[in-house]
Amino acid sequence: MxxxxxxxxxxxxxxxxxxxxxxxxxxxxxxxxxxxxxxxxxxxxxxxxxxxxLALNTIEETEEGGLRLGALVTNADTAYHEQVERRYPLLSHAILAGATAQLRNMATDGGNLLQRTRCYYFYDTDTPCNKREPGTGCSAIEGYNRDLAILGTSEFCIATHPSDMAVALAALEAKVHVTGKSGERVIPLSEFHRLPGDTPHIETNLKPDEIITAIDLPAKGFADHYTYLKLRDRASYAFALVSVAAALRLEGDTVKEARVALGGVAHKPWRLPEAEALLKDQPATRENFQKVAVAYVMGAKGYGDNTFKIELAKRAIVRALEQARDMEGKL
CATH class of the missing domain: 3.30.43.10 (Uridine Diphospho-n-acetylenolpyruvylglucosamine Reductase, domain 2)
Structure with missing residues (x-):
């Protein structure tokens, strides 16, 4: 060191x-x-x-009726907070699906968003990696890439973002408060992380001097119909091959609003509002869920070892939406 x-x-x-x-x-x-x-x-x-x-370790109500998570609140305290469990169970479930209890007790909500993206070659300093050393190449594209990205990739990087929490926050349309030398600003979660493009070493839209101070959850938490589905190689303590945060607002059997975000498939949580819109005012049926799944993986690209993820993602989306439809406020 x-x-x-x-x-x-x-x-x-x-x-x-x-x-x-x-x-x-x-x-x-x-x-x-x-x-x-x-x-x-x-x-x-x-x-x-x-x-x-710093005084950034509280969870408080916002004027808009949501919750503000201080950046230094631990993942464990967030997941088990009474208001989060009751109003945002999707977030609670996602956090508890990640890491170990020991890590959740130490990791902060702000830090969770700032995890470096994952790739075997990024962690192997003997191999070329554009993320570590821009311009050296991406070893993963022609190498072993079973866990890596199928969406939003570039010729420079196919790493994936590891956070479970961020996937749920993307589905909930959370906002990130940051402060820097130029003052305070708010970044929608959907714009916080970057796709690799030709600068995979730059993973977020934070300025170098900016610090995360809080994460805002909206008033709407989808507490009745939700699920966080995480598919991985072993039952615990593993990063997702594919994860799905799914939330529905139903009137009878009709979908009035749908949210779907994927993890384990891209450099950032992957959400397509235009695909979610296919469900608006439609029956909550498997057939309609399959249409959304197809739309979500449109343009996906496999690199050999990870090509199976394309079909896995489609099946996971359908399964998650069915679970969300069939759940009513059960934590």
Whole structure:
């Protein structure tokens, strides 16, 4: 691990100023991803700014009737929060599907969104990787790529985003509050993460000096008809091959609104509102769910080992929508 200096920020302005003053500085909270990457020399910050003492660790009601999750609230505290369990069970289920209890106790909500995308070759420093070293090439495209992306890929990268929480937040249309030297702004979750394009090393639309302060959940939580389906190689402690956050608003057997977000298939949570719109005012039938599934994987590309994910994603979408239809407020 490279040597680094360390300070503890006293407030948000202090934290932002410290990182803005050193382009190689990083914020650190739970550290569940950053410290691992530092140990294997992928992340090499010159300075760490500890933000764990900032007043960003509460969950509060918003004026719009939603909930505001402080960026430093742990994943565990979020998943088991009474209001989250009751009003946003989709989010609670997604968080509990990820990682281990020990990691959820340390990982923060803001940090969860900032996990580096996953790829074997990104973590293998002996192989070329555009994400680690731009311009060196993508070893995964011609290599072993079973777990990697089938949507939104480029010739420069086919890595996937690992977060379960972010998939649920995408379906719920959450918003991310950030603060930097230029002030505060709000980023829709759908615009927070980036597709790889020709700059796969840039994974979010955060500016270098910006810190996440909160995540806003809307008033509508889809607490009656929802599911988080995670398909993986083993029953626990594994990243998703394909995951689906599905939520429905029904009137009788008719779909009035549908939300679907996929994980494990792209560089960011994958959502297509135009595909969801196929269900509006339509019967909640398997046949109609299959139409949505086909639309979601339109343009998907397999790279050999991961081609099976295209069919797996279609089946997972149908299964998740059926589970959401058949569930009524059961956590």
């Amino acid at each position: 490279k040597s680094f200096t360390y300070t503890r920020a006293s407030d948000i302005t202090d934290a932002v100023n410290e990182v803005a003053a050193d382009k190689e500085a990083k914020f650190i909270a739970g550290g569940t991803n950053l410290l691992d990457l530092m140990k294997i020399q992928i992340e090499r910050p010159s300075h760490l700014v500890d933000i764990t003492r």
